[in-house]
Amino acid sequence: MNFELTDASLNTALLSFIKILFLVGGLLYFAFAFIVIRQIKVMRKTLITALEPEIAVLGWIHLGLTIFLFLYFLLVL
Amino acid sequence: MAHNRKKTQRSVDDYSEIMRGEKPSRNHWRAYLPKPVKIHFDTQASEEHVILLLRQHPVTLLRAGLLIFFALLAPLFIDLTFFSDFLPARYIFAMKLSWYLLTFSYALSTFLTWFFSVFIISDERIIDVDFISMLFKDVSSAKIDAIQDISSKTSGFLASILDYGTVHIQTAGEERELQFENVPHPAKVAALLNELLLEEEREKIEGRVQ
Numbered sequence: 421m422n423f424e425l426t427d428a429s430l431n432t433a434l435l436s437f438i439k440i441l442f443l444v445g446g447l448l449y450f451a452f453a454f455i456v457i458r459q460i461k462v463m464r465k466t467l468i469t470a471l472e473p474e475i476a477v478l479g480w481i482h483l484g485l486t487i488f489l490f491l492y493f494l495l496v497l
Numbered sequence: 498m499a500h501n502r503k504k505t506q507r508s509v510d511d512y513s514e515i516m517r518g519e520k521p522s523r524n525h526w527r528a529y530l531p532k533p534v535k536i537h538f539d540t541q542a543s544e545e546h547v548i549l550l551l552r553q554h555p556v557t558l559l560r561a562g563l564l565i566f567f568a569l570l571a572p573l574f575i576d577l578t579f580f581s582d583f584l585p586a587r588y589i590f591a592m593k594l595s596w597y598l599l600t601f602s603y604a605l606s607t608f609l610t611w612f613f614s615v616f617i618i619s620d621e622r623i624i625d626v627d628f629i630s631m632l633f634k635d636v637s638s639a640k641i642d643a644i645q646d647i648s649s650k651t652s653g654f655l656a657s658i659l660d661y662g663t664v665h666i667q668t669a670g671e672e673r674e675l676q677f678e679n680v681p682h683p684a685k686v687a688a689l690l691n692e693l694l695l696e697e698e699r700e701k702i703e704g705r706v707q
Contacts, residue, residue: 435584435585435588438584438588442591442595445595449595452602453602455631456602456605456606456631459609459632460609462634463609463612463613463628465539466538466539466613466626466634466636467536467537467538467539467613467615467626468536468537468538468539469525469536470525470535470536471525471526475609475612478605478608478609479605482601482602482605485601486598489594489595492594493591496587497587497588497591
């Protein structure tokens with residue numbers, strides 16, 4: 421077998437490495453978004469206001485955006 | 498037993514001149530909520546009423562607001578950096594998306610920390626709920642009759658113009674000092690606490706606390 425280290429193969433390797441970095445970052449961010457949801461629940465239990473649904477929605481939007489971002493990294497990069 | 502005591506409850510308007518002049522608050526976004534309607538806290542007793550709920554003055558969010566504003570503008574200049582020389586456009590776009598989401602996360606956590614970090618004055622206690630970040634929660638409280646000294650401090654140009662400052666409360670309890678930081682109308686808050694303290698003493702003298 422003959423491996424030739426061309427500019428193109430180097431470029432592909434570098435881009436694959438960057439994609440892996442994006443995916444790892446995306447996964448960590450996804451975990452953070454879950455913590456935010458959990459923490460919002462703790463906050464809503466501590467102080468009960470009429471704005472609970474709106475604040476819960478903000479947390480879910482945040483989680484939805486992190487899922488979208490992870491899928492973008494996975495499918496488009 | 499302190500928590501089992503029953504007393505002939507008087508409405509806050511009966512003994513507080515400060516609260517008599519305030520209308521019940523229905524808008525929960527505000528930083529100064531006298532007699533808030535439909536607001537409760539987790540350790541609230543069944544006969545306990547929230548008299549005043551405070552958050553830090555919205556102007557304290559100004560620095561975070563400016564940071565978010567500049568963070569939103571930053572991706573417009575990303576083409577000037579060295580990344581665009583060797584990364585394909587879709588990677589640059591992914592970086593911009595990540596940046597905007599990070600900015601959104603920062604804005605969300607700043608807002609949540611501000612919204613849920615509250616100072617509560619009830620007819621029984623004062624409670625300081627601090628969410629230092631999204632991950633750290635610190636709750637301290639003291640009974641009204643444990644208050645020994647109350648002072649308010651307004652310092653700085655902006656604080657004087659917008660009437661916000663810090664209320665220092667010395668107590669005899671385990672938590673020696675409670676601070677309501679950067680709250681609106683600190684002098685009014687200190688005056689209200691004095692009225693509550695007087696009412697507690699009056700209750701003891703008149704034997705309304707059993």
